[in-house]
Amino acid sequence: MKRKNQIRKRIIELIEQANITAREGNIEIAREYIKLAVMYSRKGRVKIPLKYKRMFCRRCFTPLIPGLTERIRIRSKILIRTCLICNWQRRYVVTRNKGINKKSHS
Numbered sequence: 001m002k003r004k005n006q007i008r009k010r011i012i013e014l015i016e017q018a019n020i021t022a023r024e025g026n027i028e029i030a031r032e033y034i035k036l037a038v039m040y041s042r043k044g045r046v047k048i049p050l051k052y053k054r055m056f057c058r059r060c061f062t063p064l065i066p067g068l069t070e071r072i073r074i075r076s077k078i079l080i081r082t083c084l085i086c087n088w089q090r091r092y093v094v095t096r097n098k099g100i101n102k103k104s105h106s
């Protein structure tokens, strides 16, 4: 178990480093960091925490940074994230505790 925690820590570090690198404009290098993180995850059988999993494109491994490598659109409670590198799209249902159960007046 201890080993897995170490791998997870390494994965998180790599993803964070990838984000910084991508922001600096080195997208190619950033992708290598992500690829490495994914490889650690597979080899070590360690799951990437969801928060970090959502930080990169699962098709081309580019860190997703809004306005740089990612476009975010919200359309009637659906969040659409598009990778600007490979056009990969992912949809999320936006759930909020407030205002979700609004009664319709008709």
Ligand SMILES: [Zn+2]
Residues within 6 Å of the ligand: 057, 058, 059, 060, 061, 062, 083, 084, 085, 086, 087, 088
């Ligand atoms: Zn992509």
